[in-house]
Amino acid sequence: MLCAVFVRLGRWQWDRAQSPTGDWQNLGYALQWPLFAIVLVAAWARFLWLEQHRAPDTGSPEPDIMLSSPANRPIREDDPDDELVAYNAYLARLAEQDRC
Numbered sequence: 001m002l003c004a005v006f007v008r009l010g011r012w013q014w015d016r017a018q019s020p021t022g023d024w025q026n027l028g029y030a031l032q033w034p035l036f037a038i039v040l041v042a043a044w045a046r047f048l049w050l051e052q053h054r055a056p057d058t059g060s061p062e063p064d065i066m067l068s069s070p071a072n073r074p075i076r077e078d079d080p081d082d083e084l085v086a087y088n089a090y091l092a093r094l095a096e097q098d099r100c
Contacts (some may be wrong), residue, residue: 006037
């Protein structure tokens with residue numbers, strides 16, 4: 001049904017292109033709508049072909065996904081970085097100045 005609609009829209013644009021008020025844009029659309037119908041039929045045919053040529057299910061389970069062990073995860077350092085502490089203090093002073 002959708003292909004018929006696309007072809008009909010192409011025919012309508014062709015008629016508009018041939019009318020006195022028609023232009024090249026209508027002619028472009030007249031060629032574009034049937035192209036949409038062709039692409040739709042090709043996609044549908046490809047879908048049917050893929051359904052018929054599906055790989056048989058072997059029944060083997062999927063391999064388990066290896067989760068990273070705790071040894072591979074980054075470890076947070078408990079020692080505060082002096083530079084980070086100074087930067088955070090600087091930001092706190094700036095925030096306090098903005099509040100005043």
